Amino acid sequence: MADDLERRVAAAVDRQREQLVEDRRDLHRHPELSYHETRTAELCAARCEELGYTVRTEVGGTGVLADLDSGRPGPTVMVRADTDALPITERGGERVATSQNQGAMHACGHDGHVAMSLGVAAVLAGLRDDWHGRVRVCFQPAEEVAGGAQPMIDDGAMEGVDRVLGIHLWAPLQVGRVAVGPGPLFGSADEFGLVVRGRGGHGGLPHTSVDPIACAAQLVTALQTIVSRETSPFQPAVVTIGRIEGGTAFNIIAEEVRLRGTVRAFEQSERERLLRRIAEVARDAATAMRCEAEFIRANGCPPVVSDAAVAEVVRRAAVATVGEENVDVAPRVTVGDDVALFLERAPGCYFLVGAGDVSRHAVAPHHHPDFDIDERCLPIGCATLARAALTELNAG
Ligand SMILES: [Zn+2]
Ligand SMILES: [Zn+2]
Numbered sequence: 088m089a090d091d092l093e094r095r096v097a098a099a100v101d102r103q104r105e106q107l108v109e110d111r112r113d114l115h116r117h118p119e120l121s122y123h124e125t126r127t128a129e130l131c132a133a134r135c136e137e138l139g140y141t142v143r144t145e146v147g148g149t150g151v152l153a154d155l156d157s158g159r160p161g162p163t164v165m166v167r168a169d170t171d172a173l174p175i176t177e178r179g180g181e182r183v184a185t186s187q188n189q190g191a192m193h194a195c196g197h198d199g200h201v202a203m204s205l206g207v208a209a210v211l212a213g214l215r216d217d218w219h220g221r222v223r224v225c226f227q228p229a230e231e232v233a234g235g236a237q238p239m240i241d242d243g244a245m246e247g248v249d250r251v252l253g254i255h256l257w258a259p260l261q262v263g264r265v266a267v268g269p270g271p272l273f274g275s276a277d278e279f280g281l282v283v284r285g286r287g288g289h290g291g292l293p294h295t296s297v298d299p300i301a302c303a304a305q306l307v308t309a310l311q312t313i314v315s316r317e318t319s320p321f322q323p324a325v326v327t328i329g330r331i332e333g334g335t336a337f338n339i340i341a342e343e344v345r346l347r348g349t350v351r352a353f354e355q356s357e358r359e360r361l362l363r364r365i366a367e368v369a370r371d372a373a374t375a376m377r378c379e380a381e382f383i384r385a386n387g388c389p390p391v392v393s394d395a396a397v398a399e400v401v402r403r404a405a406v407a408t409v410g411e412e413n414v415d416v417a418p419r420v421t422v423g424d425d426v427a428l429f430l431e432r433a434p435g436c437y438f439l440v441g442a443g444d445v446s447r448h449a450v451a452p453h454h455h456p457d458f459d460i461d462e463r464c465l466p467i468g469c470a471t472l473a474r475a476a477l478t479e480l481n482a483g
Contacts, residue, residue, distance in 0.1 A: 149228040252397075
């Protein structure tokens with residue numbers, strides 16, 4: 088990027104500093120659960136309209152698309168932010184902002200994602216004469232349940248989009264650092280259910296029943312061998328049973344047990360193999376114990392994969408923002424994000440911006456009632472995104 092434009096980007100981001108913090112705190116005080124992000128959507132739509140964007144609301148539910156056309160031919164670059172919060176009750180304490188919605192909390196940093204994307208929208212609107220093509224800011228609901236991206240795509244979110252850019256704030260990474268790289272960043276994430284059916288009866292007369300609890304216990308351990316015995320030690324994979332539910336009293340053999348779990352992988356073929364093997368192992372192990380196991384595939388999304396060329400553009404944008412010494416190669420993390428569905432349809436890059444700081448107590452893990460971000464991350468993310476978007480817009 089030309090030095091002159093570089094300076095103007097820095098100045099434009101600087102002018103957004105207060106607004107970034109104000110927006111993040113406002114969103115943090117008013118978290119909304121997946122599929123209910125109406126206030127957040129209204130805020131995003133109103134702000135983008137003020138900035139001169141053409142706004143479409145209710146895209147695939149509570150999604151918002153805001154477009155700004157330069158009037159000059161060029162690529163369409165989409166900046167994506169997820170908008171939903173989690174069903175967690177925030178623990179108070181010394182915080183700059185606390186949730187006012189009981190039972191809901193921005194415990195993953197999506198408040199920051201929205202604030203930064205609004206910042207990018209403002210910066211690019213201010214520099215409208217300096218780029219070609221079209222900017223699309225995508226405010227996507229229901230990321231935490233991997234259910235928001237697909238309906239937006241079905242509703243046209245990816246039509247004409249050439250590049251996708253997105254940030255995840257990352258508390259395990261020190262504020263001031265950015266981590267980016269080509270290839271998979273986050274794993275695939277699939278939810279599955281198993282229903283183990285037996286035949287209930289008297290707890291003192293097990294031989295007259297078929298016990299689904301004993302069977303479910305076997306399944307929990309048997310399923311772990313899919314990772315430990317069937318998957319290469321050099322191939323990251325996770326199978327977790329997170330919920331198990333069955334039985335009514337100590338002396339009654341249950342009729343059925345329900346299990347729910349999740350699978351993580353970094354390649355599409357591995358993802359499908361793991362899911363297929365869970366169904367097979369569950370079915371056959373249950374048969375051996377005279378039970379029946381039904382496998383139910385639920386919501387899921389593929390691995391989050393960054394394109395090598397776009398990742399390099401983001402890396403240079405990060406270097407321009409925080410300096411070479413503060414840019415890391417992104418680690419692989421076995422969490423999921425349905426930004427993967429956008430990245431399947433156009434080359435792009437998803438990257439991590441450090442949001443944690445021990446000295447400010449922002450050390451709790453994501454999805455924890457104590458989670459917090461160091462707000463110094465906001466201008467860093469905003470500047471990196473804006474720089475990368477400008478490079479892509481002017482590359483066409
Ligand atoms: Zn999350
Ligand atoms: Zn998240």
